[in-house]
Amino acid sequence: MTVFYVSDDNYAHLLGISLTSLYENNKDESDLNVFIIDDGISEENKKKIDHTARRFGHEVDYFKADMSISNSKMGKWPKNIFYRLYFVTVFGNRLTDGRCLYLDCDTIVADSLQDLWSTDLEGNACAAVYECIGERHKMNCMIKKTLPYYNSGVLLMDVQKWKQLNVENRAHQILELNSDTKMEYPDEGIINYLLMGNIKPLSPRYNLTTIKCVFNYKELKMYRKSRFMYSEKEYLDANNKPGIIHYTNNFLVRRPWQSGENHGHPLEKYFEKYKNDSEWKNIKTFEEYVGLQKKIVRRVFDINGMLCTGLTGFIYSYIKPLKYDKLIVTKD
16 A cells, blocks of 8 residues: 655644554554655654654655746645646656555544555546535636536545556646646646546545535535535545544634634544644644634624525635636647
């Protein structure tokens, strides 16, 4: 089993905590290879990461991604979010499994990954979990209305199919064309466009994002207005027995590494468990910044969840996409 992360030093502590959870829940996997695309991780954090691996009888390998990526409108997004697209070139002949699993640093592995790893990709380039998202957002990414959109925080990828689809060269062309494009979800949008029709859906338990934890089924449908969703039972089962928890940002709750008195993540206990078992158990946490707008929204949601969801859902689905440019693409 080959698992890889991408990180700079700002996210290294989250990577280390995620790595602890990965090893802890996959002790029966003797051949567990962890690769890290290193975008400036400090020597101190590398020592902690290496110690984490050795504690479980493993080692990690670090790789540098030597590529030029320019985008003047990246905003809050670091350029290394695109590095996962180039995993074939970065890892080269080290990819002996024929597939690899990518994990975002802000994930916690809460169960064995053997069933996920054994997933039949059925000729697809990768497998991923649906992201509930409306049609206007998909239009900005040049995704057909009739096709689903996927979250890119967990990707099970087929090496040969990635090569056959020429993903890396096509990604480079799109990045060049969009050097001045204001993209809402840059890497995720490009992945969804390049692999349109070549992604197999996974169970939501393998990428349980925050939105699937804080909203009930009706609220989720109202907020995201997505035509591609799992059943209510599948979401409930995922929350009751998560495989990979993805602590994505959401206006209703703070993330587990942020301090605060209220509005904790419903599954914060998983993060705390592995943090306390990690080399970063004493790391300083910073209080969540809660501006006036977020305070008002949280208060309204506490009073009337459906009303708040309807209002914020309208803004998210119809107003927010207007702030961003459409992806400029080439004809394949």
